[in-house]
Amino acid sequence: MKFSAISACMLISRASAHEHPGRIFEAKAGKEHKEEDNLFSKTAKAKATKAVSTKAFKAAKDPEKTSLSDGATATATSGSGGGLNSMPTSIAGFDNSIRLLRREGIIDEIPKSLCEKLRGTDEAPAKRGKNVILVVGDGMGWEMIRAGAIAKQVITELEAMGVDVKDGATGDVAAAAKRAFAGRTLSDYYTEGKGSGLSFQDLPNFHVMTATSPLIGQPKDGNHYGPARSFLGKVDEHDNGMAELLTDAQDNPLVFDPRDVLQGGNLVMWDDVKGGMYPWDENYFNAANGFPVDPSFDPEFIMQHAIDSANSASAYATGVKTGVNMMGVDLYERQVRNILEEALSCDKSGGIMTSVPLLHATPAAFVTHTNYRKNKHQLQDGFKETQPTWAMGTCQSRYQPSEELKQSMVNGSLVSSHTFLHQDPEVLAENFYDSIQDKDPDNGDHVLACFGGQYSSGRNEDGDDLSNMPYRGLDSSYLGRWCGKGIFDKDADDVTLNITPNSTICDHFPEEELKNVPVMSEHVKEALKFLGKDDDGFFLMYEQGDIDWAAHANHLDDLLGAMLDIDDSVTEIMKWIDNNGGYEKNVLYVTADHDHYLTLLPHFPEVVANMIIDGISHNITPESNTEVNAWSEAILAGRHNDNSMSQTEHLKDFSTWTDEEVQNVAHFFGPHGSGGNGWGSHSTRPIVIHHGGDDGCLEALVGKGYRVLGREVEGAADKLDQVHVHACMMKALFGL
Numbered sequence: 042m043k044f045s046a047i048s049a050c051m052l053i054s055r056a057s058a059h060e061h062p063g064r065i066f067e068a069k070a071g072k073e074h075k076e077e078d079n080l081f082s083k084t085a086k087a088k089a090t091k092a093v094s095t096k097a098f099k100a101a102k103d104p105e106k107t108s109l110s111d112g113a114t115a116t117a118t119s120g121s122g123g124g125l126n127s128m129p130t131s132i133a134g135f136d137n138s139i140r141l142l143r144r145e146g147i148i149d150e151i152p153k154s155l156c157e158k159l160r161g162t163d164e165a166p167a168k169r170g171k172n173v174i175l176v177v178g179d180g181m182g183w184e185m186i187r188a189g190a191i192a193k194q195v196i197t198e199l200e201a202m203g204v205d206v207k208d209g210a211t212g213d214v215a216a217a218a219k220r221a222f223a224g225r226t227l228s229d230y231y232t233e234g235k236g237s238g239l240s241f242q243d244l245p246n247f248h249v250m251t252a253t254s255p256l257i258g259q260p261k262d263g264n265h266y267g268p269a270r271s272f273l274g275k276v277d278e279h280d281n282g283m284a285e286l287l288t289d290a291q292d293n294p295l296v297f298d299p300r301d302v303l304q305g306g307n308l309v310m311w312d313d314v315k316g317g318m319y320p321w322d323e324n325y326f327n328a329a330n331g332f333p334v335d336p337s338f339d340p341e342f343i344m345q346h347a348i349d350s351a352n353s354a355s356a357y358a359t360g361v362k363t364g365v366n367m368m369g370v371d372l373y374e375r376q377v378r379n380i381l382e383e384a385l386s387c388d389k390s391g392g393i394m395t396s397v398p399l400l401h402a403t404p405a406a407f408v409t410h411t412n413y414r415k416n417k418h419q420l421q422d423g424f425k426e427t428q429p430t431w432a433m434g435t436c437q438s439r440y441q442p443s444e445e446l447k448q449s450m451v452n453g454s455l456v457s458s459h460t461f462l463h464q465d466p467e468v469l470a471e472n473f474y475d476s477i478q479d480k481d482p483d484n485g486d487h488v489l490a491c492f493g494g495q496y497s498s499g500r501n502e503d504g505d506d507l508s509n510m511p512y513r514g515l516d517s518s519y520l521g522r523w524c525g526k527g528i529f530d531k532d533a534d535d536v537t538l539n540i541t542p543n544s545t546i547c548d549h550f551p552e553e554e555l556k557n558v559p560v561m562s563e564h565v566k567e568a569l570k571f572l573g574k575d576d577d578g579f580f581l582m583y584e585q586g587d588i589d590w591a592a593h594a595n596h597l598d599d600l601l602g603a604m605l606d607i608d609d610s611v612t613e614i615m616k617w618i619d620n621n622g623g624y625e626k627n628v629l630y631v632t633a634d635h636d637h638y639l640t641l642l643p644h645f646p647e648v649v650a651n652m653i654i655d656g657i658s659h660n661i662t663p664e665s666n667t668e669v670n671a672w673s674e675a676i677l678a679g680r681h682n683d684n685s686m687s688q689t690e691h692l693k694d695f696s697t698w699t700d701e702e703v704q705n706v707a708h709f710f711g712p713h714g715s716g717g718n719g720w721g722s723h724s725t726r727p728i729v730i731h732h733g734g735d736d737g738c739l740e741a742l743v744g745k746g747y748r749v750l751g752r753e754v755e756g757a758a759d760k761l762d763q764v765h766v767h768a769c770m771m772k773a774l775f776g777l
Contacts, residue, residue, distance in 0.1 A: 136748035138360035138768035139777070147741050147768075148777045156387035158776045159577070170389075170776035171734060172573075172627045173380075174614055175357065175582045175766075176241070177403055178607050179350055180589030182636030183320035183729050188597070188645070188708070189604025190238025191230050192515060195222070195650050207516045209656025222650035226643045233321045235731070239604070240612040241631040244733040248743060249319055250761040251311045251727050252356075252635050254348035255364050255372060255749070256302050257295075258287070263681030263688075264345040265672055265722065267309060267352075269366035269413070272373050276366050276412040280419060282374045297372065299752040302346065308362075308749070309725060311757050315342040318759070320726050325640060328713040340712040341688050343638065344672070347723035350589065351414040353634035353763065354406035355379075358582075360767035362749045368402065369410035369423070372750060376410040380770055381580055382427060387775065390482040390572045390579035392431030396510040396561055396606065397586030398440030399432060399491070400424060403634060405440070407582050408432070415439065421446070428459075430482050431568050431581070436463070437494030437508040450489060459487040464496040470559040474567045482575040492558055499551040502526055509587045511550035511558060513602030515649070515658040519555055520548050522598055522659050527667030527697065536678045542665040542697050549599075561585065562609040569617045580774055583610065592637040594668035595710045595718035597661050624734030628773045630766060632730035638711050638720045645707040663702040663717065670721035671695040671711065688712075692719040727760060738769035 139155075142148045152158055161167030178185070196206055202218050204210040210218060231237065235247040254267045261268050269276050272295055273284040286294045300306025314337050317324055324338040334340070348365065355361070355368045358379040363371055371377055381391035393404040400409065400420045409423025417439035424432075424442050436442070450461035460477055473490075480486040493499075493507040501507055502524055511519045525544035529537050550558070559567075565583055572579040585607040591599035611631060618627045652658045671692045675681065680691040689712045696716020703709050703717040711720030732739065742765040746756040756762070771777065 136360075136751065138764070138771045141360070141747060141764070141768050142738075142772055142777065145742060145745055147738055148772065152777065155383060155775055159387055168776035169626075170578055171773040172578050172621075173580045173770050173774045174618075174627065174629045175580075175770065176607070176611060176614070176629070176631040177354065177357070177582065177584045178588050178604075178631070178633050179397075179403055179584055179586040180592045180635060180637050180723070181585070181604075181607070181633040181728070182639065182724075182726060184639045184641060185588060185592070185600065185604065185633075185637070186239065186242075186729070187227075187231065187236055188639065188641060189601060189608065190236055190242060191227070191641075191646050192601045192649055193605065193608060194230065194238045195646055196653065199650060199653055204654055205656075206653055206658075207518045207656075210654050215654050218654050219651060222647050225646040225650065227641060227645060228643070230646065233319070235729075239608045240615060241608075241629075241731045243615075244629065244631065244731045246732045246735060246739065248730050248732075248739060248761050249727050249759065250632065250730050250763060250766070251757045252348050252353055252633075252725070252763055253311065253362070253754075254309050254346065254352055254725075255297075255307050255362055256309055256346055257307060257364055257372065260302075260346060263672060263676040265347075265676060265681075266349060267346045267365040269364065271364050271367060271370075271412060273412075276364065276374075277415070279412075280416065281370060281376070281410065281412050286373075297750045297752050299749060299754045308754060309346040309348070310755075311725065311727060311760070312342065313758060315339040316726060320636065320729065329640060329642060329709075343636075343724040343726040344688065344712070344720070344722070345725065347725050348635050349414075349723065350402035350634050351406060354403040356763035357634075357767055357770075358406045360764045360771070362747075362764065366414045367412050368406040368414060370412050374412045379407050380767065380774065381407045381429060381582070383771070384578075384580040384774060385427070385430070388577045389774070390430035390575040390577075391427075392568055392572050392579065392581045393429055393584075394431065394433040394564060394568055394581070395435075395584040395586050396603070397435060397584070397590065398437050398494075398508055399434030399442070400440040401434075401586060403584045403586060404432075404434060404582065428487060430486075430575075430579070431488050431572055433488075433490040433564055433568065435493035435508055435510060436491035436496065437506045440508075441491065441494065442489065447489070447491075455487075458485050459489065461489050461491075463491040464493065464554070464557055466554070466557055469556055470563070473557075473559050477567075477571060480571065482572060482579070483577075488571060490564070493550075497551065497554055499549075499554065501549075502547075507550060509590055510561060511555060512587065512591070512599045513560075513606055515598050515601045515605075515661055516653065517602065517605060519550060519602075520552060521546055522549060523547075523596075523662050523664055523666055524549070525667065527669055537674045537695065540667055540669055540674070540695060540697055542667050544664045544666060546659070560609070561606045562613045565610040566613045566617070569614065573617070573621060578774070580770075583614075585610070589634075589637075592639065592710070593670065593721055595662075595666055595721055596668065597639075597706070597708060598659050599662070601661065618734075628732070628734035628736075628770070630730060630732045630735070630770070632732075632766065633728040634763075635723045636726040636728055637722070638724045638726070640709055640713065642704070642707040642709075648705070648707040661706055663698050663706055665697045665699065665702060666718055667697045668721075669695060669697070669718065671715070671719045672722055689715045689719075692716065695719070727757075730761065730766065735769055735773065738772055739765060742768070 158168045257270045298306040301310035359377040384391040395404045408427040411419035421443040449455045450459040499507045523544045524547040528541040530539040588603040674695045692715035696719040698717025709717040
C-alpha cells in the first residue's frame with residue numbers, strides 16, 4: 042500500500058544514516074540493558090517474527106533484538122521494509138518507561154524483572170510499592186477546573202446564607218445573597234496557576250502538561266483532529282497489523298520524524314508563542330474583555346490536529362505514543378503492555394471505572410489493544426483476555442464486555458471467581474454493592490458492574506440507549522436540563538444551510554431510576570474498599586468521562602455537574618488514602634486527557650450565583666444551545682477550503698447563541714467571535730495535573746523529552762508530557 046501523495050506533514054523516507062539516524066540499525070545492547078523489555082505481548086512478538094515479503098524485507102527481526110536501548114551502539118545496514126505486521130529494522134526501535142527513568146537518573150538501575158523488587162531477593166527484602174490511583178477528567182482543561190472550582194465555592198457560600206441550591210431563594214434571603222455577589226468577578230477567585238476550590242486542588246503538587254499526538258500522512262480536512270492513521274494506513278479498515286506498511290514514492294517504508302508537523306515532522310507539538318506558555322495565558326481572555334491581543338498569539342492555533350481520548354489515554358496506560366483512535370498499540374499496531382496488565386502480572390489488582398461506557402476510549406486503553414477504538418471484537422476480546430479485578434461503567438452498544446462473557450459470570454465458567462452486577466429496578470442504590478462485601482481480590486474475586494444501556498429504560502435525544510451515568514447538573518438535582526439537537530436546514534447535497542434551536546426541558550436519566558443508581562463517589566468508595574483488600578496493592582483508573590461529553594455539547598450545566606461529581610469522588614479517594622497509609626503508601630494523580638475550548642467571562646461568579654438564587658441554574662446553558670459541532674458542520678459545507686473568511690468567522694455561521702446570551706451566561710466555547718457554541722471539539726491546549734505521593738518523580742521530568750520509535754522528541758519548556766506520568770506511575774507501583 043502506498044500513499045498517493047506525500048505531503049510536508051508526512052514522515053521522511055530513509056535517505057542515509059547520517060541524515061535520518063532512524064534508518065536501519067542492529068542494536069548491540071549495553072550490558073545493563075539486556076533485560077526483558079516486558080513491552081510487547083507474546084502475540085505481538087510472535088507476529089513480528091513471522092516471515093514477511095521478500096520484496097520488502099530481506100529478513101524479519103525480533104523487535105526486542107532490533108530496538109535501540111540506552112547504551113546501544115548502532116550500525117547502519119541495508120534493506121527495506123514491508124509485509125504484514127512487520128517493520129523495517131530501522132524503525133523497530135522503541136523506548137519504555139523504565140529506560141526513560143534510568144536515562145533521566147530517577148532510578149539507579151533497571152531490575153532484571155518488573156516484579157523483582159516486589160518479591161525481593163536474597164540481597165534485598167521485598168518492597169511493596171505504592172497503590173496508584175489515576176483520575177482522568179476527560180476533557181477537563183484548566184478552564185473547566187476553574188469553572189467547577191468557582192461553582193462549588195459559590196454553592197457553598199450560598200448554602201451558608203440559606204439558599205436552597207435546587208429551588209433557589211426568595212425575599213430577604215435572596216436579596217442578601219444577591220448583594221453579596223454583586224460585582225463578584227473571576228479576580229475574586231483566581232486567574233492563573235493551581236487555584237483552589239476543588240478537593241484535588243489541595244494536593245501538594247501541580248504541573249502543566251502537553252498532550253501531543255502523532256500525525257501520520259495527510260491531515261484531516263480542516264485539520265480537525267489528527268488523522269486516524271498508523272504506519273499501516275487507515276485504522277478503521279483492518280484489524281491490528283492486518284495491512285501492508287505504508288511506503289513513500291520510492292517504495293521505502295515511512296520512518297518516524299520526531300519534529301513538529303509544521304517542520305515536516307510527525308508530532309503536533311506545542312508552541313508557547315502561538316498558544317501561550319500556560320493554559321491561562323491572558324491572550325485567551327483579552328479579546329473578549331476588550332484588551333489588545335499579542336500579534337504573535339494565534340487563537341486558532343489550539344484548534345489544529347487535536348488528540349483524541351484513545352491515543353491520549355494510551356500514553357498514560359503504556360507510556361508509548363500512538364495515533365488517533367488507537368489504544369494499547371504502537372504506530373505499527375504492535376501490542377504494547379499497559380500498566381494494569383503489568384500490575385496483574387505482579388499479583389496486584391487492577392481496576393477501571395468510568396461514568397461513560399466501560400469500553401469507551403479512556404478506560405478501554407487500560408484493558409484492550411486495538412488500532413481502532415470502535416472495533417467491537419478487539420475491544421471485547423481485549424477485556425476478556427485482561428480480566429481486570431474491578432470494572433464499572435455503563436454498558437452500551439459495542440463499548441461493553443460481550444454478552445457471552447457476562448453470562449459466564451452468572452452461570453458459567455467464571456461464576457466462582459467473578460461477580461456480575463447490573464442496574465436493576467428491584468435493587469436500590471444503597472444496596473447495590475451488598476453482595477460483594479465479603480469478596481476479596483486475594484481470593485481471586487473480580488467484580489463487573491454495568492449501568493445504563495440495556496439496563497435502563499431511558500433513551501437519549503436520538504432514541505438510543507443511555508450511554509453515560511446520570512447528568513447531575515449545577516443544582517445537583519439530576520433533573521430539568523436543556524436538551525435539543527437543533528433543526529438542520531440542508532440543501533440537496535446534505536450541506537447545512539441553517540441551524541434552528543429546538544431545546545426543551547428534559548431529564549437525562551429517568552427520574553424513577555435514579556434511586557437504583559449509586560452516585561459516582563459511592564462507586565469510587567466501593568472500588569477502593571474492594572481493591573484495598575489486596576495485600577499486594579493495586580492500580581485503579583477512574584474516569585469522569587461526561588465532562589468531555591458535556592463540553593462536546595457546549596453544555597455547561599451538564600459540565601459543572603460532572604465537575605461536582607469528580608470533586609466528590611476525589612474527596613472519597615483522599616479520605617481513603619488518609620485512612621490507609623497516607624501518601625507514603627499511595628500516590629494520586631488527577632489530570633485530563635485533553636482540553637476543549639472554554640472561556641469564562643469576568644462576571645461568571647455573579648451569573649452563577651444569581652441563577653442559583655433565582656432557581657434557574659439550568660439556564661447557565663442557553664435555551665438556544667444546539668449541541669452542534671460547529672467545525673464539523675463547516676467542513677461538511679466545504680468551509681475549510683474557503684480562505685475568504687477566517688476559521689473563526691466560518692464557525693460563527695454555525696453557532697446559535699446570540700451575543701446577548703453569551704453575556705447572560707458569562708462564558709463561550711471556541712475562539713472569541715465564533716459565537717457561544719462555536720466549537721464542540723477537542724483542542725491541543727496543554728492540560729494540568731494535580732498529584733500527591735509522587736516523591737518528586739514528575740518534578741524531575743519537567744521539560745524533559747522522550748522517545749517515539751527510538752527517535753528523540755524534544756521536551757516542552759516548563760511542562761511534562763503524558764508519557765512521563767506513565768513512567769512515574771510505574772516507578773511508584775513497582776517500587777522502582
